[in-house]
Amino acid sequence: MLIIPSAVPMNIELECGACGHRQAYAVPTPDCELCSNDWMEARYDYDRVRRLWPDILRQRPFSMWRYRELLPVENDNYQITMGEGGTALLRANNLGMMLGTPNIFIKDERQNPTNSFKDRQAALVISMMKEAGIKELVVASTGNVAISYSAYSAHAGIKLWTFLPSLVPPEKMREIAIYGSEVVKVTATYDETKKVAARFAKHKGILADRGIRNIGTREGMKTIAMEVAEQLAAELGPPQPGIPWRTPDWYIQSVSGGMGPVGFWKGYEELYRMGLVDRLPKLAAIQAAGCAPMVHSYRKDLPEAEPVRHPNTRVITIATGYPGPAYKFLYRVIKEHGGTFEEVTDEEVFRALHVLAKMEGLSVEPAAATAFAGLFKLLSLGVIKRHEVVVVNCSGHTFPVEKFLLDDNWLKVVPASVAEATPIPTPARQPATEGLLGALDQLDERVKRIAIVEDNPEAARLLRRILQTQGDFQVFEAHTGKEGVALIRTTRPDVVLLDMMMPDMDGFAVLDSLKADEELKDIPVIVITAKELTPKDQKRLQGQIEMLLQKGSFMDDDLLEGINALLGRNKGDDTA
Ligand SMILES: *Cc1c(COP(=O)(O)O)cnc(C)c1O
Numbered sequence: 001m002l003i004i005p006s007a008v009p010m011n012i013e014l015e016c017g018a019c020g021h022r023q024a025y026a027v028p029t030p031d032c033e034l035c036s037n038d039w040m041e042a043r044y045d046y047d048r049v050r051r052l053w054p055d056i057l058r059q060r061p062f063s064m065w066r067y068r069e070l071l072p073v074e075n076d077n078y079q080i081t082m083g084e085g086g087t088a089l090l091r092a093n094n095l096g097m098m099l100g101t102p103n104i105f106i107k108d109e110r111q112n113p114t115n116s117f118k119d120r121q122a123a124l125v126i127s128m129m130k131e132a133g134i135k136e137l138v139v140a141s142t143g144n145v146a147i148s149y150s151a152y153s154a155h156a157g158i159k160l161w162t163f164l165p166s167l168v169p170p171e172k173m174r175e176i177a178i179y180g181s182e183v184v185k186v187t188a189t190y191d192e193t194k195k196v197a198a199r200f201a202k203h204k205g206i207l208a209d210r211g212i213r214n215i216g217t218r219e220g221m222k223t224i225a226m227e228v229a230e231q232l233a234a235e236l237g238p239p240q241p242g243i244p245w246r247t248p249d250w251y252i253q254s255v256s257g258g259m260g261p262v263g264f265w266k267g268y269e270e271l272y273r274m275g276l277v278d279r280l281p282k283l284a285a286i287q288a289a290g291c292a293p294m295v296h297s298y299r300k301d302l303p304e305a306e307p308v309r310h311p312n313t314r315v316i317t318i319a320t321g322y323p324g325p326a327y328k329f330l331y332r333v334i335k336e337h338g339g340t341f342e343e344v345t346d347e348e349v350f351r352a353l354h355v356l357a358k359m360e361g362l363s364v365e366p367a368a369a370t371a372f373a374g375l376f377k378l379l380s381l382g383v384i385k386r387h388e389v390v391v392v393n394c395s396g397h398t399f400p401v402e403k404f405l406l407d408d409n410w411l412k413v414v415p416a417s418v419a420e421a422t423p424i425p426t427p428a429r430q431p432a433t434e435g436l437l438g439a440l441d442q443l444d445e446r447v448k449r450i451a452i453v454e455d456n457p458e459a460a461r462l463l464r465r466i467l468q469t470q471g472d473f474q475v476f477e478a479h480t481g482k483e484g485v486a487l488i489r490t491t492r493p494d495v496v497l498l499d500m501m502m503p504d505m506d507g508f509a510v511l512d513s514l515k516a517d518e519e520l521k522d523i524p525v526i527v528i529t530a531k532e533l534t535p536k537d538q539k540r541l542q543g544q545i546e547m548l549l550q551k552g553s554f555m556d557d558d559l560l561e562g563i564n565a566l567l568g569r570n571k572g573d574d575t576a
């Protein structure tokens with residue numbers, strides 16, 4: 001995919017959302033160094049960007065990366081892009097006629113690579129991780145984040161552990177597994193699943209995604225606002241002379257954590273700061289009545305959300321009982337600038353789903369239909385006026401994945417008894433649960449150690465990625481023959497993957513020194529080479545190696561099966 005270079009060197013700082021303190025940008029997003037607040041905002045050199053935009057944007061393709069100057073990836077080479085963003089803004093003619101509201105626009109986020117708007121977040125977050133050199137990540141998800149992060153992690157060569165509540169539909173879990181992520185089903189609610197994931201990450205020393213506290217998630221989502229501003233101006237004309245882009249009266253989205261509207265707001269706030277639009281939108285955050293903590297808390301005028309402990313809705317994607325810090329942010333924005341929180345019943349959701357498919361030709365998942373049910377309700381209540389310009393985020397549609405591609409070992413389950421033992425949010429207290437830690441340990445029994453000795457970073461990355469798709473390998477890498485011998489000596493791997501052509505000390509020499517060492521001579525070696533082996537070469541290798549794979553002509557399974565055979569087990573002879 002096309003890389004869009006930044007026109008200016010990145011000039012970014014983090015600003016504390018509570019005390020306003022500014023500090024250096026870092027990945028993963030740190031807390032405020034003064035007041036420990038965990039909500040930092042990315043701030044850029046807006047004057048400079050204003051001078052460049054919108055002129056340079058005219059030459060760029062319509063993709064989320066066209067707003068490159070306001071996205072926190074320093075080096076262009078780390079953009080992980082698969083065609084996300086740049087989605088269509090459709091005018092809903094039939095719905096508009098039916099509802100007597102001519103200016104309903106649908107931002108069709110189903111058109112992203114994994115069919116939901118989570119791809120914006122994933123593209124940016126995974127790019128940032130890649131740039132920071134992070135190779136392994138844990139996320140908890142109600143489905144779509146895990147699907148999207150899995151796709152982008154596969155593309156970037158990052159190993160992903162996904163933790164999902166058991167209500168996530170099996171077809172979504174299968175899709176996650178297909179990308180080679182670890183799938184851990186926790187028989188508990190999403191909120192408890194998040195805790196299990198956090199504990200696993202801490203226990204194993206793996207980075208856990210900070211969700212909305214990670215600036216990458218919000219910065220990715222803000223690109224929806226920028227695209228809408230440009231697209232609405234194209235549809236309706238600029239709002240006034242000298243102001244090029246346009247703001248809708250309303251932005252409507254179904255919410256769980258609230259990442260989307262928070263990001264959308266950030267986007268418009270930046271455009272407004274730069275004088276590219278003339279005002280800010282009103283936000284409408286829609287929830288399913290069976291899990292509507294934001295709506296209920298807003299009605300009680302609470303600045304902090306009261307959780308819903310037992311979600312009761314079929315709209316699983318947005319069944320988040322503990323909304324987290326987005327609520328506080330949205331509460332303030334909606335109080336100050338208008339907008340609302342609204343709930344709709346499951347019945348209204350599924351009716352809206354049918355209406356949207358029949359009237360506009362859009363088949364969507366229930367979470368996306370929730371926003372449309374909200375639109376219908378807010379129009380009938382008179383909260384949204386018929387003349388107003390409305391943008392509805394059509395947030396996603398995940399297609400069921402082919403059922404018969406996977407073997408039976410792709411799912412790991414943390415049993416209910418263990419998950420239930422996780423204490424429900426008493427933040428300060430964290431008693432270690434023996435059973436839970438035991439179960440989490442089992443998830444990561446990576447007793448098998450593999451050393452990769454390969455000078456070409458791309459080739460090494462491919463091998464690492466293949467190994468990442470199966471849970472139980474610990475991977476070490478060396479990029480020269482000398483380093484390789486030293487690495488093998490210190491790590492004592494179960495298998496060595498060895499390249500032949502390397503500058504300082506080639507594969508033959510590495511083999512010679514392994515075989516000459518009493519302690520290393522029995523470690524099995526798989527040679528992976530691009531070299532056309534002469535009969536003489538083949539003779540030299542005879543009896544010295546266990547397997548030979550020709551670069552560019554073997555599939556992941558060939559390698560995995562080879563390794564598993566050497567380790568004396570079947571593929572998928574796994575921990576759970
Ligand atoms: C994640 C998701 C939502 C809710 O998004 P937030 O803004 O994070 O609350 C809505 N619809 C779909 C399809 C989603 O994947």
Ligand SMILES: [Zn+2]
Nearest residue numbers: 016019032035
């Ligand atoms: Zn602070």
